[in-house]
Amino acid sequence: MNDMTPTEMPTTDLFSKFDALIETRRSLLATGVTDPFSLVMEKVLSPTTAICSGRETILLGTYNYMGMTFDPDVIAAGKQALDDFGAGTTGSRVLNGTYAGHRAVEEALKEFYGMDHAMVFSTGYQANLGIISTIAGKGDYIVLDIDSHASIWDGCKMGDAEVVPFKHNDIEAMEKRLKRIPEGAGKLVILEGVYSMLGDIAPLKEMIRVAKENGAMVLVDEAHSMGFIGPNGRGVAEDQGVLDDVDFVIGTFSKSVGTVGGFCVSNHPKFEIMRLVCRPYVFTASLPPSVVATAATSIRKLMHAGAKRAHLWGNSRTLHGALKGLGFKLGTDSPQSAIIAVIMPDLERGAMMWEALLREGLYVNLARPPATPAGMTLLRCSLCAEHTAEQVEIITGMFERAGKAVGII
Protein backbone atom coordinates (compact mmCIF):
# COMPACT_ATOMS: atom_id res chain seq x y z
CA MET A 1 0.00 0.00 0.00
CA ASN A 2 1.22 3.40 -0.86
CA ASP A 3 -0.25 6.08 1.33
CA MET A 4 1.84 8.89 -0.13
CA THR A 5 -0.27 11.69 -1.51
CA PRO A 6 0.85 13.57 -4.62
CA THR A 7 1.56 16.68 -2.56
CA GLU A 8 4.38 14.84 -0.76
CA MET A 9 6.25 14.09 -3.98
CA PRO A 10 9.50 16.08 -4.21
CA THR A 11 9.49 18.60 -7.03
CA THR A 12 12.38 18.64 -9.50
CA ASP A 13 13.19 22.31 -9.89
CA LEU A 14 13.26 22.97 -13.62
CA PHE A 15 15.40 26.00 -12.92
CA SER A 16 18.37 24.03 -11.54
CA LYS A 17 19.81 23.87 -15.05
CA PHE A 18 20.50 27.62 -14.77
CA ASP A 19 22.45 27.34 -11.49
CA ALA A 20 25.88 27.68 -13.11
CA LEU A 21 24.84 30.83 -14.95
CA ILE A 22 23.18 32.28 -11.85
CA GLU A 23 26.43 31.72 -9.95
CA THR A 24 28.61 33.30 -12.68
CA ARG A 25 26.36 36.34 -12.65
CA ARG A 26 26.25 36.54 -8.86
CA SER A 27 30.03 36.42 -8.52
CA LEU A 28 30.50 39.01 -11.26
CA LEU A 29 28.08 41.45 -9.62
CA ALA A 30 29.66 40.73 -6.22
CA THR A 31 32.83 42.46 -7.47
CA GLY A 32 30.75 45.64 -7.45
CA VAL A 33 30.48 46.27 -11.20
CA THR A 34 27.31 47.69 -12.71
CA ASP A 35 25.16 44.99 -14.32
CA PRO A 36 26.03 45.25 -18.01
CA PHE A 37 22.75 43.58 -19.01
CA SER A 38 20.25 45.89 -17.35
CA LEU A 39 21.13 49.34 -18.64
CA VAL A 40 18.20 51.72 -19.05
CA MET A 41 18.18 54.60 -21.52
CA GLU A 42 16.13 57.27 -19.80
CA LYS A 43 15.99 59.52 -22.82
CA VAL A 44 17.28 59.10 -26.36
CA LEU A 45 18.54 62.39 -27.79
CA SER A 46 19.66 61.30 -31.26
CA PRO A 47 20.93 58.20 -33.11
CA THR A 48 24.26 58.68 -31.32
CA THR A 49 23.42 60.04 -27.86
CA ALA A 50 21.16 59.12 -24.93
CA ILE A 51 20.77 59.82 -21.23
CA CYS A 52 21.81 56.80 -19.14
CA SER A 53 21.76 57.04 -15.31
CA GLY A 54 21.27 60.77 -15.63
CA ARG A 55 24.30 61.41 -17.81
CA GLU A 56 24.69 62.09 -21.49
CA THR A 57 26.20 59.05 -23.16
CA ILE A 58 27.60 58.49 -26.65
CA LEU A 59 26.04 55.39 -28.18
CA LEU A 60 28.56 53.05 -29.80
CA GLY A 61 26.69 49.76 -29.59
CA THR A 62 23.30 50.08 -31.23
CA TYR A 63 23.69 48.75 -34.85
CA ASN A 64 21.98 51.96 -35.84
CA TYR A 65 24.45 52.08 -38.71
CA MET A 66 22.73 54.66 -40.90
CA GLY A 67 21.22 56.76 -38.11
CA MET A 68 17.69 56.54 -39.54
CA THR A 69 15.90 56.39 -36.15
CA PHE A 70 15.45 60.17 -35.98
CA ASP A 71 15.24 60.94 -39.68
CA PRO A 72 12.47 63.58 -40.00
CA ASP A 73 10.85 61.93 -43.05
CA VAL A 74 10.87 58.54 -41.33
CA ILE A 75 9.26 59.95 -38.19
CA ALA A 76 6.65 61.88 -40.17
CA ALA A 77 5.68 58.73 -42.09
CA GLY A 78 5.26 56.81 -38.81
CA LYS A 79 3.08 59.52 -37.25
CA GLN A 80 0.90 59.73 -40.34
CA ALA A 81 0.39 55.94 -40.34
CA LEU A 82 -0.55 55.99 -36.65
CA ASP A 83 -3.23 58.57 -37.44
CA ASP A 84 -4.48 56.84 -40.58
CA PHE A 85 -4.28 53.16 -39.63
CA GLY A 86 -4.14 52.99 -35.82
CA ALA A 87 -1.68 51.50 -33.35
CA GLY A 88 -1.67 47.89 -34.49
CA THR A 89 -3.15 45.35 -36.87
CA THR A 90 -4.21 42.72 -34.30
CA GLY A 91 -3.87 40.07 -36.96
CA SER A 92 -1.77 37.70 -39.02
CA ARG A 93 -0.51 38.74 -42.44
CA VAL A 94 -2.65 36.02 -44.02
CA LEU A 95 -5.86 37.13 -42.28
CA ASN A 96 -6.60 40.72 -41.28
CA GLY A 97 -2.97 41.86 -40.82
CA THR A 98 -2.00 43.01 -44.30
CA TYR A 99 -2.54 46.76 -44.72
CA ALA A 100 -1.46 48.96 -47.62
CA GLY A 101 1.73 49.74 -45.68
CA HIS A 102 2.81 46.08 -45.51
CA ARG A 103 2.51 45.82 -49.28
CA ALA A 104 4.32 49.15 -49.69
CA VAL A 105 7.31 48.09 -47.61
CA GLU A 106 7.57 44.84 -49.58
CA GLU A 107 7.57 46.88 -52.80
CA ALA A 108 10.34 49.09 -51.36
CA LEU A 109 12.41 45.98 -50.54
CA LYS A 110 11.94 44.51 -54.02
CA GLU A 111 13.22 47.76 -55.51
CA PHE A 112 16.06 48.08 -53.00
CA TYR A 113 17.41 44.59 -53.81
CA GLY A 114 16.24 44.40 -57.44
CA MET A 115 14.49 41.11 -56.70
CA ASP A 116 11.12 39.62 -57.64
CA HIS A 117 9.76 38.74 -54.19
CA ALA A 118 9.87 40.17 -50.68
CA MET A 119 8.24 38.82 -47.54
CA VAL A 120 8.19 40.82 -44.31
CA PHE A 121 8.24 39.16 -40.87
CA SER A 122 7.64 40.71 -37.46
CA THR A 123 11.35 40.39 -36.50
CA GLY A 124 14.63 39.41 -38.12
CA TYR A 125 14.79 36.45 -35.77
CA GLN A 126 11.49 35.18 -37.13
CA ALA A 127 12.64 35.66 -40.72
CA ASN A 128 15.54 33.22 -40.21
CA LEU A 129 13.48 30.93 -38.03
CA GLY A 130 10.64 30.80 -40.55
CA ILE A 131 12.47 30.56 -43.87
CA ILE A 132 15.11 28.04 -42.75
CA SER A 133 12.76 25.71 -40.89
CA THR A 134 10.27 25.76 -43.76
CA ILE A 135 12.54 25.21 -46.76
CA ALA A 136 14.92 22.62 -45.24
CA GLY A 137 12.90 19.62 -44.07
CA LYS A 138 13.36 15.95 -43.28
CA GLY A 139 16.04 14.33 -45.46
CA ASP A 140 17.50 17.68 -46.56
CA TYR A 141 20.94 18.87 -45.45
CA ILE A 142 21.85 22.30 -44.06
CA VAL A 143 25.54 23.18 -44.29
CA LEU A 144 26.30 26.26 -42.20
CA ASP A 145 29.09 28.31 -40.66
CA ILE A 146 29.71 27.38 -37.01
CA ASP A 147 29.59 31.08 -35.99
CA SER A 148 26.04 31.57 -37.33
CA HIS A 149 23.57 33.75 -35.42
CA ALA A 150 21.23 32.16 -32.85
CA SER A 151 18.21 32.73 -35.10
CA ILE A 152 19.84 30.56 -37.80
CA TRP A 153 20.60 27.75 -35.35
CA ASP A 154 17.07 27.91 -33.99
CA GLY A 155 15.67 27.75 -37.54
CA CYS A 156 17.78 24.64 -38.14
CA LYS A 157 16.56 23.06 -34.92
CA MET A 158 12.94 23.79 -35.68
CA GLY A 159 13.12 22.10 -39.10
CA ASP A 160 13.92 18.42 -39.43
CA ALA A 161 16.92 18.68 -41.76
CA GLU A 162 20.33 17.17 -41.05
CA VAL A 163 22.50 20.00 -39.73
CA VAL A 164 26.19 20.04 -40.70
CA PRO A 165 28.34 22.90 -39.41
CA PHE A 166 31.79 23.82 -40.71
CA LYS A 167 34.67 25.91 -39.31
CA HIS A 168 34.14 29.67 -39.58
CA ASN A 169 34.76 31.05 -43.10
CA ASP A 170 36.63 27.84 -44.07
CA ILE A 171 35.88 27.25 -47.76
CA GLU A 172 37.61 23.88 -47.89
CA ALA A 173 35.80 22.55 -44.79
CA MET A 174 32.49 23.63 -46.36
CA GLU A 175 33.31 21.98 -49.69
CA LYS A 176 34.34 18.67 -48.09
CA ARG A 177 31.04 18.48 -46.23
CA LEU A 178 28.98 19.34 -49.30
CA LYS A 179 30.70 16.59 -51.26
CA ARG A 180 29.89 13.98 -48.59
CA ILE A 181 26.13 14.60 -48.69
CA PRO A 182 24.25 11.61 -50.18
CA GLU A 183 23.29 12.00 -53.83
CA GLY A 184 19.81 13.38 -54.44
CA ALA A 185 19.41 15.05 -51.03
CA GLY A 186 18.32 18.71 -50.93
CA LYS A 187 21.13 21.03 -49.83
CA LEU A 188 20.97 24.49 -48.27
CA VAL A 189 24.14 26.47 -47.52
CA ILE A 190 23.67 29.23 -44.93
CA LEU A 191 26.17 32.08 -44.70
CA GLU A 192 26.27 35.59 -43.27
CA GLY A 193 27.67 38.66 -45.04
CA VAL A 194 29.05 40.24 -41.86
CA TYR A 195 29.52 38.12 -38.72
CA SER A 196 28.38 40.42 -35.97
CA MET A 197 30.59 39.25 -33.13
CA LEU A 198 33.99 40.05 -34.66
CA GLY A 199 32.74 42.26 -37.50
CA ASP A 200 34.48 40.16 -40.15
CA ILE A 201 33.02 39.45 -43.58
CA ALA A 202 32.63 36.14 -45.41
CA PRO A 203 34.44 35.21 -48.64
CA LEU A 204 31.02 34.91 -50.28
CA LYS A 205 32.29 34.91 -53.85
CA GLU A 206 34.26 31.69 -53.40
CA MET A 207 31.82 30.08 -50.98
CA ILE A 208 28.79 30.67 -53.18
CA ARG A 209 30.65 29.35 -56.22
CA VAL A 210 31.51 26.15 -54.32
CA ALA A 211 27.94 25.84 -53.03
CA LYS A 212 26.52 26.17 -56.55
CA GLU A 213 29.06 23.70 -58.01
CA ASN A 214 27.77 21.20 -55.48
CA GLY A 215 24.11 21.75 -56.26
CA ALA A 216 23.17 23.64 -53.09
CA MET A 217 20.74 26.54 -52.69
CA VAL A 218 22.22 29.50 -50.85
CA LEU A 219 20.78 31.68 -48.09
CA VAL A 220 22.77 34.73 -46.94
CA ASP A 221 21.95 36.74 -43.83
CA GLU A 222 22.88 40.35 -44.61
CA ALA A 223 21.55 41.87 -41.36
CA HIS A 224 24.78 43.75 -40.57
CA SER A 225 25.59 44.97 -44.08
CA MET A 226 22.33 46.37 -45.46
CA GLY A 227 22.47 50.03 -46.28
CA PHE A 228 26.21 50.59 -46.45
CA ILE A 229 28.12 47.60 -47.91
CA GLY A 230 28.00 47.19 -51.70
CA PRO A 231 27.51 49.83 -54.42
CA ASN A 232 23.76 50.04 -53.65
CA GLY A 233 23.96 49.03 -50.01
CA ARG A 234 22.57 45.57 -50.75
CA GLY A 235 25.28 43.86 -48.75
CA VAL A 236 28.42 41.78 -48.96
CA ALA A 237 27.08 39.53 -51.75
CA GLU A 238 26.51 42.62 -53.91
CA ASP A 239 29.93 43.99 -52.98
CA GLN A 240 31.58 40.76 -54.13
CA GLY A 241 29.46 40.62 -57.29
CA VAL A 242 27.53 37.44 -56.46
CA LEU A 243 24.10 38.67 -55.39
CA ASP A 244 22.52 37.06 -58.47
CA ASP A 245 23.66 33.63 -57.24
CA VAL A 246 22.05 34.03 -53.81
CA ASP A 247 18.68 32.26 -53.60
CA PHE A 248 17.49 33.93 -50.39
CA VAL A 249 18.67 37.11 -48.68
CA ILE A 250 17.58 37.52 -45.07
CA GLY A 251 17.61 40.96 -43.51
CA THR A 252 16.26 43.09 -40.72
CA PHE A 253 14.69 46.50 -40.13
CA SER A 254 16.29 46.76 -36.68
CA LYS A 255 19.73 47.88 -37.82
CA SER A 256 20.33 50.26 -40.75
CA VAL A 257 16.59 50.68 -41.40
CA GLY A 258 16.15 51.92 -37.83
CA THR A 259 12.94 50.24 -36.65
CA VAL A 260 11.97 46.59 -36.12
CA GLY A 261 11.01 43.72 -38.44
CA GLY A 262 12.65 41.13 -40.66
CA PHE A 263 12.46 40.04 -44.27
CA CYS A 264 13.45 37.61 -46.97
CA VAL A 265 13.95 38.65 -50.61
CA SER A 266 14.27 36.11 -53.41
CA ASN A 267 13.95 35.50 -57.14
CA HIS A 268 12.65 31.96 -56.67
CA PRO A 269 9.63 31.58 -58.98
CA LYS A 270 7.60 29.71 -56.35
CA PHE A 271 8.54 32.01 -53.47
CA GLU A 272 5.03 33.35 -52.77
CA ILE A 273 3.89 29.95 -51.46
CA MET A 274 6.01 30.68 -48.36
CA ARG A 275 3.24 33.00 -47.16
CA LEU A 276 0.99 30.00 -46.63
CA VAL A 277 3.43 27.39 -45.33
CA CYS A 278 5.82 29.37 -43.11
CA ARG A 279 4.51 29.13 -39.55
CA PRO A 280 6.47 32.01 -37.93
CA TYR A 281 4.92 34.20 -40.65
CA VAL A 282 1.36 32.87 -40.38
CA PHE A 283 0.97 32.50 -36.62
CA THR A 284 2.09 35.99 -35.54
CA ALA A 285 0.46 39.39 -35.62
CA SER A 286 1.91 41.57 -38.36
CA LEU A 287 4.00 44.67 -37.72
CA PRO A 288 2.12 47.83 -36.63
CA PRO A 289 1.26 50.26 -39.47
CA SER A 290 3.61 52.92 -38.08
CA VAL A 291 6.52 50.47 -38.16
CA VAL A 292 6.04 49.44 -41.78
CA ALA A 293 5.56 53.08 -42.78
CA THR A 294 8.84 54.12 -41.11
CA ALA A 295 10.60 51.09 -42.63
CA ALA A 296 9.40 51.81 -46.18
CA THR A 297 10.42 55.48 -45.95
CA SER A 298 13.81 54.57 -44.51
CA ILE A 299 14.52 51.87 -47.13
CA ARG A 300 13.75 54.27 -49.96
CA LYS A 301 16.07 56.89 -48.46
CA LEU A 302 18.82 54.27 -48.06
CA MET A 303 18.79 53.78 -51.84
CA HIS A 304 20.33 57.24 -52.19
CA ALA A 305 22.59 57.44 -49.15
CA GLY A 306 26.01 57.43 -50.83
CA ALA A 307 27.40 60.33 -48.81
CA LYS A 308 26.30 58.79 -45.49
CA ARG A 309 27.84 55.46 -46.48
CA ALA A 310 31.17 57.13 -47.23
CA HIS A 311 31.10 58.94 -43.87
CA LEU A 312 30.31 55.69 -41.99
CA TRP A 313 33.24 53.93 -43.65
CA GLY A 314 35.45 56.87 -42.72
CA ASN A 315 34.35 56.56 -39.08
CA SER A 316 35.00 52.82 -39.07
CA ARG A 317 38.50 53.20 -40.51
CA THR A 318 39.39 56.05 -38.14
CA LEU A 319 38.26 54.29 -34.96
CA HIS A 320 39.76 50.95 -36.00
CA GLY A 321 43.12 52.58 -36.66
CA ALA A 322 43.02 54.59 -33.41
CA LEU A 323 42.12 51.61 -31.17
CA LYS A 324 44.75 49.45 -32.84
CA GLY A 325 47.28 52.24 -32.35
CA LEU A 326 46.44 52.38 -28.62
CA GLY A 327 47.33 48.69 -28.33
CA PHE A 328 43.88 47.12 -28.07
CA LYS A 329 43.43 43.64 -29.52
CA LEU A 330 40.74 43.82 -32.22
CA GLY A 331 38.56 41.19 -33.88
CA THR A 332 39.85 41.99 -37.37
CA ASP A 333 43.23 43.26 -38.63
CA SER A 334 41.58 45.77 -40.93
CA PRO A 335 38.13 47.38 -40.72
CA GLN A 336 35.76 45.12 -42.69
CA SER A 337 32.39 46.48 -41.55
CA ALA A 338 30.91 49.05 -39.15
CA ILE A 339 31.53 46.69 -36.23
CA ILE A 340 34.78 46.88 -34.31
CA ALA A 341 35.20 44.16 -31.69
CA VAL A 342 37.66 44.86 -28.90
CA ILE A 343 38.83 41.57 -27.39
CA MET A 344 38.96 41.51 -23.58
CA PRO A 345 41.29 39.23 -21.61
CA ASP A 346 38.38 37.77 -19.56
CA LEU A 347 34.78 38.41 -18.49
CA GLU A 348 35.72 40.19 -15.26
CA ARG A 349 38.04 42.71 -16.87
CA GLY A 350 35.62 43.01 -19.77
CA ALA A 351 32.87 44.03 -17.35
CA MET A 352 35.24 46.45 -15.58
CA MET A 353 36.22 48.03 -18.89
CA TRP A 354 32.57 48.22 -19.93
CA GLU A 355 31.75 50.04 -16.71
CA ALA A 356 34.77 52.35 -16.98
CA LEU A 357 33.61 53.35 -20.46
CA LEU A 358 30.06 53.94 -19.24
CA ARG A 359 31.43 56.25 -16.53
CA GLU A 360 33.33 58.10 -19.24
CA GLY A 361 29.98 58.52 -21.02
CA LEU A 362 30.24 55.78 -23.68
CA TYR A 363 27.96 52.82 -24.30
CA VAL A 364 29.28 49.72 -26.08
CA ASN A 365 27.97 46.12 -26.11
CA LEU A 366 29.50 43.64 -23.72
CA ALA A 367 29.34 40.28 -25.49
CA ARG A 368 30.19 37.03 -23.73
CA PRO A 369 29.95 33.28 -24.32
CA PRO A 370 27.91 31.49 -25.59
CA ALA A 371 27.06 34.35 -28.01
CA THR A 372 30.76 34.85 -28.82
CA PRO A 373 33.08 32.49 -30.72
CA ALA A 374 35.96 30.68 -28.96
CA GLY A 375 34.73 31.67 -25.49
CA MET A 376 35.82 35.30 -25.96
CA THR A 377 34.60 38.33 -24.04
CA LEU A 378 34.18 41.27 -26.39
CA LEU A 379 33.42 44.95 -26.21
CA ARG A 380 31.59 45.34 -29.45
CA CYS A 381 31.43 48.76 -31.01
CA SER A 382 29.13 49.58 -33.89
CA LEU A 383 29.57 52.89 -35.64
CA CYS A 384 26.87 55.12 -37.04
CA ALA A 385 26.87 57.38 -40.10
CA GLU A 386 25.70 60.14 -37.74
CA HIS A 387 28.77 59.92 -35.47
CA THR A 388 30.76 63.09 -36.12
CA ALA A 389 34.53 63.08 -36.59
CA GLU A 390 34.69 64.90 -33.25
CA GLN A 391 32.69 62.16 -31.49
CA VAL A 392 35.04 59.51 -32.89
CA GLU A 393 37.95 61.47 -31.43
CA ILE A 394 36.20 61.74 -28.04
CA ILE A 395 35.48 57.97 -28.14
CA THR A 396 39.17 57.25 -28.75
CA GLY A 397 40.13 59.32 -25.69
CA MET A 398 37.56 57.48 -23.56
CA PHE A 399 38.96 54.12 -24.62
CA GLU A 400 42.48 55.25 -23.82
CA ARG A 401 41.63 56.43 -20.30
CA ALA A 402 39.42 53.43 -19.49
CA GLY A 403 41.89 50.93 -20.96
CA LYS A 404 44.72 52.34 -18.85
CA ALA A 405 42.57 52.49 -15.70
CA VAL A 406 41.59 48.83 -16.04
CA GLY A 407 45.10 47.81 -17.10
CA ILE A 408 44.22 46.39 -20.50
CA ILE A 409 46.60 48.66 -22.45
Place this chain on the structure above:
Amino acid sequence: MDRATTAARIAEVIEPFNKNAVAIGETTSFAGDLEWDSLTVMDFVAAIEDEFDIIISMNQQAEIETYGQLIDAVTKLQG
Protein backbone atom coordinates in the same frame (compact mmCIF):
# COMPACT_ATOMS: atom_id res chain seq x y z
CA MET B 1 36.06 -1.40 -42.24
CA ASP B 2 35.31 -3.58 -39.19
CA ARG B 3 34.71 -2.23 -35.70
CA ALA B 4 38.20 -3.08 -34.37
CA THR B 5 40.00 -1.32 -37.24
CA THR B 6 37.68 1.69 -36.89
CA ALA B 7 38.33 1.80 -33.14
CA ALA B 8 42.09 1.76 -33.70
CA ARG B 9 41.91 4.70 -36.11
CA ILE B 10 39.62 6.69 -33.80
CA ALA B 11 42.10 6.07 -30.96
CA GLU B 12 44.81 7.75 -33.06
CA VAL B 13 42.59 10.74 -33.91
CA ILE B 14 41.50 11.27 -30.32
CA GLU B 15 44.99 11.32 -28.82
CA PRO B 16 45.89 15.00 -29.43
CA PHE B 17 42.44 16.00 -28.08
CA ASN B 18 42.87 14.04 -24.84
CA LYS B 19 44.90 16.76 -23.13
CA ASN B 20 44.43 15.38 -19.61
CA ALA B 21 45.52 11.87 -20.69
CA VAL B 22 42.29 10.30 -19.43
CA ALA B 23 42.21 6.49 -19.79
CA ILE B 24 39.60 5.96 -22.50
CA GLY B 25 37.26 2.97 -22.63
CA GLU B 26 33.95 2.09 -24.26
CA THR B 27 31.93 3.88 -21.58
CA THR B 28 34.07 7.04 -21.38
CA SER B 29 31.82 10.03 -21.94
CA PHE B 30 32.95 13.09 -23.91
CA ALA B 31 31.22 15.73 -21.82
CA GLY B 32 31.62 14.08 -18.41
CA ASP B 33 34.91 12.16 -18.39
CA LEU B 34 36.89 14.08 -21.00
CA GLU B 35 35.34 17.43 -19.96
CA TRP B 36 35.35 18.73 -23.54
CA ASP B 37 33.74 22.05 -24.27
CA SER B 38 31.67 22.62 -27.41
CA LEU B 39 34.64 24.00 -29.38
CA THR B 40 36.78 20.93 -28.71
CA VAL B 41 33.85 18.72 -29.66
CA MET B 42 33.49 20.60 -32.94
CA ASP B 43 37.18 20.28 -33.82
CA PHE B 44 37.19 16.60 -32.88
CA VAL B 45 34.07 15.83 -34.92
CA ALA B 46 35.65 17.60 -37.92
CA ALA B 47 38.82 15.50 -37.48
CA ILE B 48 36.81 12.27 -37.35
CA GLU B 49 34.74 13.32 -40.38
CA ASP B 50 37.89 14.03 -42.38
CA GLU B 51 39.62 10.82 -41.27
CA PHE B 52 36.74 8.62 -42.40
CA ASP B 53 35.30 10.89 -45.14
CA ILE B 54 31.85 10.86 -43.52
CA ILE B 55 29.31 13.36 -42.18
CA ILE B 56 28.25 13.20 -38.54
CA SER B 57 25.38 15.71 -38.49
CA MET B 58 24.45 17.61 -35.32
CA ASN B 59 21.35 15.42 -35.17
CA GLN B 60 23.54 12.29 -35.05
CA GLN B 61 26.01 13.87 -32.63
CA ALA B 62 23.20 14.34 -30.14
CA GLU B 63 22.92 10.54 -29.89
CA ILE B 64 26.66 10.01 -29.29
CA GLU B 65 27.67 10.43 -25.66
CA THR B 66 30.32 7.78 -25.12
CA TYR B 67 33.44 6.55 -26.89
CA GLY B 68 31.79 3.19 -27.60
CA GLN B 69 28.77 4.90 -29.20
CA LEU B 70 31.12 6.91 -31.41
CA ILE B 71 32.89 3.75 -32.64
CA ASP B 72 29.49 2.17 -33.39
CA ALA B 73 28.28 5.28 -35.23
CA VAL B 74 31.44 5.66 -37.33
CA THR B 75 31.46 1.93 -38.18
CA LYS B 76 27.86 2.22 -39.33
CA LEU B 77 28.32 5.50 -41.24
CA GLN B 78 31.05 3.95 -43.37
CA GLY B 79 28.38 1.61 -44.67
